[in-house]
Amino acid sequence: MTDSARPSAPAGTGSAPSLVPARVPLHREGLTPPALPREALPQHVACVMDGNGRWANARGLARTEGHRVGESTMMDVIAGAVELGVPELSVYAFSTENWRRSPAEVRFLMGFTRTVLRAQTDDLLAWGVRVNWVGREPRLWKSVLSEVRRSERITAGNETMVLNMCLNYGGRAEIADAARAMARDVEAGRLKASSISERTIQRYLYSPSMRDVDLFIRTGGEQRTSNFLMWESAYAELYLSDLPWPEFDRTALWRAVESYVGRDRRFGGAVDKVAPQG
Secondary structure, three states, X not given: OOOOOOOOOOOOOOOOOOOOOOOOOOOOOOOOOOOOOHHHOOOOEEEEOOOHHHXXXXXXXXXXXXXXXXXXXXXXXXXXXXXXXXXXXXXXXEEHHHHHOOHHHHHHHHHHHHHHHHHHHHHHHHOOEEEEEEOOOOOOOHHHHHHHHHHHHHHOOOOOEEEEEEEEEOHHHHHHHHHHXXXXXXXXXXXXXXXXXXXXXXXXXXXXXXXXXXXXXXXXXXXXXXXXXXXXXXXXXXXXXXXXXXXXXXXXXXXXXXXXXXXXXXXXXXXXXXXXXX
16 A cells, blocks of 8 residues: 555544553644554554655755654654554664665764664653664674663663664574574584474574564655565565655554554455355
8 A cells, every 4th residue: 555645634533542641742733543443453563764865855955864854753653653552663774785875874874873762762761662672783883782772771661662673684684694593503403403493483583572563664655675574574564655754754654554454464364255156
Protein backbone atom coordinates (compact mmCIF):
# COMPACT_ATOMS: atom_id res chain seq x y z
CA MET A 1 0.00 0.00 0.00
CA THR A 2 1.17 3.55 -0.68
CA ASP A 3 0.08 6.97 0.35
CA SER A 4 0.98 10.19 -1.38
CA ALA A 5 -0.20 13.00 0.86
CA ARG A 6 0.05 13.84 4.50
CA PRO A 7 -2.82 11.94 6.14
CA SER A 8 -5.56 13.58 8.10
CA ALA A 9 -6.58 12.09 11.42
CA PRO A 10 -7.28 8.36 11.06
CA ALA A 11 -10.83 7.08 11.20
CA GLY A 12 -11.87 6.79 14.79
CA THR A 13 -9.44 9.46 15.96
CA GLY A 14 -10.56 10.93 19.24
CA SER A 15 -12.69 7.96 20.22
CA ALA A 16 -10.06 5.71 21.75
CA PRO A 17 -9.60 5.90 25.50
CA SER A 18 -6.07 6.85 26.45
CA LEU A 19 -4.09 3.98 27.93
CA VAL A 20 -0.86 5.97 27.99
CA PRO A 21 0.49 7.96 30.94
CA ALA A 22 0.21 11.72 30.59
CA ARG A 23 4.00 11.94 30.35
CA VAL A 24 3.79 10.98 26.65
CA PRO A 25 3.47 14.23 24.66
CA LEU A 26 0.15 14.69 22.91
CA HIS A 27 -0.13 15.29 19.19
CA ARG A 28 0.37 18.97 18.42
CA GLU A 29 -3.28 19.26 17.34
CA GLY A 30 -4.59 17.08 20.14
CA LEU A 31 -5.32 14.09 17.89
CA THR A 32 -5.49 10.67 19.51
CA PRO A 33 -4.96 7.19 18.06
CA PRO A 34 -7.79 5.27 16.39
CA ALA A 35 -9.78 2.81 18.44
CA LEU A 36 -8.32 -0.52 17.32
CA PRO A 37 -8.57 -3.89 19.08
CA ARG A 38 -5.38 -4.29 21.06
CA GLU A 39 -5.16 -7.95 20.11
CA ALA A 40 -5.12 -6.93 16.43
CA LEU A 41 -2.23 -4.48 16.73
CA PRO A 42 1.15 -5.35 15.22
CA GLN A 43 3.50 -6.54 17.94
CA HIS A 44 6.56 -5.28 16.08
CA VAL A 45 6.71 -2.38 13.63
CA ALA A 46 9.88 -1.73 11.61
CA CYS A 47 10.60 1.62 9.92
CA VAL A 48 12.99 2.43 7.09
CA MET A 49 13.26 6.17 7.63
CA ASP A 50 13.99 7.12 4.03
CA GLY A 51 13.83 10.40 2.12
CA ASN A 52 15.61 12.77 4.50
CA GLY A 53 18.26 13.84 2.01
CA ARG A 54 15.91 14.17 -0.96
CA TRP A 55 13.47 16.18 1.16
CA ALA A 56 16.26 18.61 2.07
CA ASN A 57 17.69 18.88 -1.45
CA ALA A 58 14.23 19.64 -2.86
CA ARG A 59 14.19 22.68 -0.57
CA GLY A 60 17.68 23.84 -1.50
CA LEU A 61 19.14 22.52 1.74
CA ALA A 62 22.05 20.20 2.45
CA ARG A 63 21.13 16.54 2.97
CA THR A 64 22.20 16.84 6.60
CA GLU A 65 19.32 19.24 7.28
CA GLY A 66 16.88 16.50 6.34
CA HIS A 67 18.42 14.27 8.98
CA ARG A 68 18.01 17.03 11.58
CA VAL A 69 14.31 17.37 10.82
CA GLY A 70 14.02 13.58 10.74
CA GLU A 71 14.98 13.44 14.42
CA SER A 72 11.76 15.16 15.49
CA THR A 73 9.80 12.85 13.18
CA MET A 74 11.37 9.82 14.82
CA MET A 75 10.45 11.03 18.28
CA ASP A 76 6.88 11.81 17.18
CA VAL A 77 6.50 8.34 15.66
CA ILE A 78 7.90 6.74 18.83
CA ALA A 79 5.38 8.69 20.91
CA GLY A 80 2.58 7.66 18.56
CA ALA A 81 3.59 4.01 18.79
CA VAL A 82 3.54 4.22 22.59
CA GLU A 83 0.10 5.87 22.49
CA LEU A 84 -1.23 3.15 20.22
CA GLY A 85 0.16 0.33 22.38
CA VAL A 86 2.73 -1.15 19.97
CA PRO A 87 5.17 -3.14 22.14
CA GLU A 88 8.19 -3.10 19.80
CA LEU A 89 9.48 -0.62 17.23
CA SER A 90 12.65 -0.87 15.12
CA VAL A 91 14.21 2.09 13.29
CA TYR A 92 16.89 1.82 10.61
CA ALA A 93 19.23 4.54 11.82
CA PHE A 94 22.43 3.60 9.95
CA SER A 95 23.03 0.62 7.68
CA THR A 96 26.22 -1.28 6.90
CA GLU A 97 25.87 0.14 3.37
CA ASN A 98 25.69 3.74 4.60
CA TRP A 99 29.48 3.73 4.97
CA ARG A 100 29.54 4.18 1.17
CA ARG A 101 28.18 7.71 1.51
CA SER A 102 30.48 10.71 1.42
CA PRO A 103 32.92 10.97 4.36
CA ALA A 104 31.29 14.27 5.33
CA GLU A 105 27.81 12.75 5.52
CA VAL A 106 29.09 9.70 7.42
CA ARG A 107 30.82 11.97 9.94
CA PHE A 108 27.63 13.98 10.33
CA LEU A 109 25.46 10.89 10.79
CA MET A 110 27.77 9.39 13.41
CA GLY A 111 28.03 12.64 15.36
CA PHE A 112 24.34 13.38 14.97
CA THR A 113 23.34 9.91 16.17
CA ARG A 114 25.49 10.36 19.24
CA THR A 115 23.91 13.76 19.93
CA VAL A 116 20.36 12.45 19.44
CA LEU A 117 20.92 9.57 21.85
CA ARG A 118 22.33 11.94 24.46
CA ALA A 119 19.50 14.44 24.02
CA GLN A 120 16.53 12.08 23.80
CA THR A 121 17.31 9.34 26.31
CA ASP A 122 15.65 11.19 29.19
CA ASP A 123 12.42 11.51 27.18
CA LEU A 124 12.52 7.84 26.21
CA LEU A 125 13.04 6.95 29.85
CA ALA A 126 10.00 9.04 30.85
CA TRP A 127 7.87 7.43 28.14
CA GLY A 128 8.63 3.92 29.37
CA VAL A 129 10.69 3.05 26.27
CA ARG A 130 13.59 0.59 26.56
CA VAL A 131 16.42 1.17 24.09
CA ASN A 132 18.05 -1.86 22.48
CA TRP A 133 21.00 -1.51 20.09
CA VAL A 134 21.03 -3.90 17.12
CA GLY A 135 24.00 -4.07 14.77
CA ARG A 136 27.69 -4.76 14.24
CA GLU A 137 30.35 -3.29 16.51
CA PRO A 138 33.24 -3.09 13.99
CA ARG A 139 33.52 0.35 12.34
CA LEU A 140 30.85 1.89 14.58
CA TRP A 141 32.33 4.93 16.29
CA LYS A 142 33.29 4.13 19.86
CA SER A 143 31.65 7.34 21.07
CA VAL A 144 28.37 6.32 19.38
CA LEU A 145 28.57 2.80 20.81
CA SER A 146 29.26 4.26 24.25
CA GLU A 147 26.22 6.54 23.96
CA VAL A 148 23.84 3.80 22.84
CA ARG A 149 25.09 1.52 25.62
CA ARG A 150 24.43 4.37 28.06
CA SER A 151 20.86 4.67 26.73
CA GLU A 152 20.41 0.92 27.14
CA ARG A 153 21.56 1.06 30.76
CA ILE A 154 19.40 4.05 31.66
CA THR A 155 16.23 2.63 30.12
CA ALA A 156 16.83 -1.04 31.00
CA GLY A 157 13.91 -1.16 33.46
CA ASN A 158 11.29 0.23 31.06
CA GLU A 159 8.50 -2.08 29.90
CA THR A 160 6.09 0.03 27.83
CA MET A 161 7.87 -0.46 24.50
CA VAL A 162 11.19 -1.75 23.13
CA LEU A 163 12.93 0.60 20.69
CA ASN A 164 15.47 -1.25 18.55
CA MET A 165 18.04 1.28 17.34
CA CYS A 166 19.56 -0.44 14.32
CA LEU A 167 22.98 1.17 13.97
CA ASN A 168 25.62 -0.26 11.63
CA TYR A 169 23.06 -2.91 10.80
CA GLY A 170 22.55 -5.07 7.71
CA GLY A 171 20.27 -8.05 7.30
CA ARG A 172 22.77 -10.09 5.28
CA ALA A 173 25.52 -9.18 7.73
CA GLU A 174 23.37 -10.37 10.62
CA ILE A 175 22.70 -13.73 8.96
CA ALA A 176 26.36 -14.13 7.97
CA ASP A 177 27.50 -13.34 11.51
CA ALA A 178 25.01 -15.85 12.89
CA ALA A 179 26.23 -18.54 10.48
CA ARG A 180 29.85 -17.83 11.42
CA ALA A 181 29.07 -18.10 15.13
CA MET A 182 27.20 -21.37 14.62
CA ALA A 183 30.10 -22.77 12.57
CA ARG A 184 32.51 -21.95 15.40
CA ASP A 185 30.26 -23.72 17.90
CA VAL A 186 29.91 -26.76 15.64
CA GLU A 187 33.70 -26.91 15.25
CA ALA A 188 34.13 -26.64 19.03
CA GLY A 189 31.59 -29.39 19.66
CA ARG A 190 29.10 -27.09 21.38
CA LEU A 191 26.51 -27.48 18.63
CA LYS A 192 25.52 -30.37 16.36
CA ALA A 193 25.10 -29.41 12.72
CA SER A 194 22.26 -31.90 12.41
CA SER A 195 20.33 -30.11 15.16
CA ILE A 196 20.36 -26.64 13.56
CA SER A 197 16.82 -25.36 13.02
CA GLU A 198 15.17 -21.98 12.47
CA ARG A 199 14.93 -21.66 16.24
CA THR A 200 18.68 -22.29 16.51
CA ILE A 201 19.43 -19.54 14.01
CA GLN A 202 17.19 -17.16 15.94
CA ARG A 203 19.37 -17.64 19.03
CA TYR A 204 22.45 -16.50 17.08
CA LEU A 205 20.96 -13.29 15.70
CA TYR A 206 21.97 -9.90 17.10
CA SER A 207 18.86 -9.63 19.28
CA PRO A 208 17.47 -13.14 19.88
CA SER A 209 14.49 -11.87 21.86
CA MET A 210 13.29 -9.64 19.02
CA ARG A 211 9.77 -10.45 17.83
CA ASP A 212 9.10 -11.20 14.18
CA VAL A 213 8.23 -8.00 12.33
CA ASP A 214 4.48 -7.72 11.69
CA LEU A 215 4.39 -4.35 9.91
CA PHE A 216 7.27 -3.06 7.77
CA ILE A 217 7.02 0.65 6.89
CA ARG A 218 9.19 2.39 4.33
CA THR A 219 8.90 6.11 3.62
CA GLY A 220 10.32 8.17 0.77
CA GLY A 221 8.58 6.52 -2.17
CA GLU A 222 11.07 3.69 -2.72
CA GLN A 223 9.75 0.13 -3.00
CA ARG A 224 12.39 -2.12 -1.49
CA THR A 225 13.31 -3.44 1.94
CA SER A 226 16.99 -2.42 1.67
CA ASN A 227 18.53 -5.28 3.65
CA PHE A 228 16.60 -4.44 6.83
CA LEU A 229 15.65 -7.20 9.27
CA MET A 230 15.56 -9.81 6.50
CA TRP A 231 15.15 -12.81 8.80
CA GLU A 232 12.72 -11.13 11.16
CA SER A 233 10.56 -9.70 8.32
CA ALA A 234 9.94 -12.98 6.49
CA TYR A 235 6.15 -12.56 6.86
CA ALA A 236 5.92 -8.83 7.51
CA GLU A 237 3.12 -6.80 5.94
CA LEU A 238 4.60 -4.02 3.79
CA TYR A 239 3.38 -0.43 3.93
CA LEU A 240 5.09 1.86 1.41
CA SER A 241 4.59 5.58 1.88
CA ASP A 242 5.40 8.28 -0.68
CA LEU A 243 5.95 10.73 2.15
CA PRO A 244 9.61 11.49 2.86
CA TRP A 245 10.50 10.73 6.46
CA PRO A 246 10.51 14.41 7.58
CA GLU A 247 6.83 14.62 6.55
CA PHE A 248 5.80 11.35 8.18
CA ASP A 249 4.34 11.65 11.69
CA ARG A 250 2.37 9.69 14.25
CA THR A 251 -0.89 10.06 12.32
CA ALA A 252 0.80 8.47 9.30
CA LEU A 253 1.94 5.65 11.58
CA TRP A 254 -1.63 5.22 12.82
CA ARG A 255 -2.88 4.96 9.23
CA ALA A 256 -0.26 2.33 8.49
CA VAL A 257 -1.40 0.33 11.51
CA GLU A 258 -5.04 0.70 10.44
CA SER A 259 -4.07 -0.74 7.06
CA TYR A 260 -2.31 -3.63 8.80
CA VAL A 261 -5.31 -4.41 11.00
CA GLY A 262 -7.52 -4.67 7.92
CA ARG A 263 -5.35 -7.25 6.15
CA ASP A 264 -5.83 -11.01 6.02
CA ARG A 265 -2.63 -12.66 7.29
CA ARG A 266 -2.40 -16.35 6.34
CA PHE A 267 1.32 -17.14 6.75
CA GLY A 268 1.27 -19.45 3.75
CA GLY A 269 -2.04 -21.07 4.61
CA ALA A 270 -5.27 -20.68 2.68
CA VAL A 271 -8.97 -21.43 3.05
CA ASP A 272 -11.01 -22.64 0.09
CA LYS A 273 -14.03 -20.32 -0.04
CA VAL A 274 -15.72 -22.21 -2.85
CA ALA A 275 -18.49 -24.50 -1.62
CA PRO A 276 -17.73 -28.18 -2.30
CA GLN A 277 -19.68 -29.66 -5.21
CA GLY A 278 -21.78 -32.76 -4.85
